[in-house]
Amino acid sequence: GAVVSQHPSRVICKSGTSVKIECRSLDFQATTMFWYRQFPKQSLMLMATSNEGSKATYEQGVEKDKFLINHASLTLSTLTVTSAHPEDSSFYICSVRGGITDTQYFGPGTRLTVL
Amino acid sequence: GQQLNQSPQSMFIQEGEDVSMNCTSSSIFNTWLWYKQDPGEGPVLLIALYKAGELTSNGRLTAQFGITRKDSFLNISASIPSDVGIYFCAGLRIYNQGGKLIFGQGTELSVKP
Secondary structure, eight states: OOSEEEEOSEEEEOTTOOEEEEEEESSSOEEEEEEEEEOTTSOEEEEEEEETTSOOEEOTTOOTTTEEEEEEETTEEEEEEOSOOGGGOEEEEEEEEETTTTEEEEOOOEEEEEO | OOOBEEEOSEEEEETTOOEEEEEEOSSOOSEEEEEEEOTTSOOEEEEEEOSTTOEEEETTEEEEEOTTSSEEEEEEOSOOGGGOEEEEEEEEOSSSGGGOEEEBOOEEEEEEO
16 A cells, blocks of 8 residues: 555646645654655656754755745655746655665655646 | 666567666665656655665566675566556665665666557
């Protein structure tokens, strides 16, 4: 069964609005959660790493004020795309690491389209 | 960012054929992971490898953690149409890179019935 859930799976919004994406670890308490972005036909690009109760660590070139991450608990992380613009349209995927083998699992992804 | 060298980039094969893909790096990894991604979905973990030399199977899939810890391969035997998708290798170093997964560029597999 699924290890990670993500909601919503698809969202279409108007330019200038904010969008929140939820990621839940279903099988275990995730020590670390990650947010990735993926463009068509490309590999996954890490945006940020978050640990519960502490501020997220953003990768170089990722605007922390644009992509707000809240790691509320060991099973929930949210990504908010603030004041979205068409160039923010992409496939966003969360990931969790933990469990006995400390393996990393991915969510089903969220397709964001900004009009 | 840094990536693993994954090859081939794409493969077009006939149903029933075996498939082999690999990833190499100039650096050592502690863990190798292989994922499959279907269109519009997130990557799904296929096989995880934790020890140099480890050979692990998952149904028709077999993967090995290279003895030098710098490479890994994934084999798919007797391919079927549902094997179509993009396969990614990923390496993890615990002590460097902040424990971040480093991904290969992906191998896009097409299977002709």
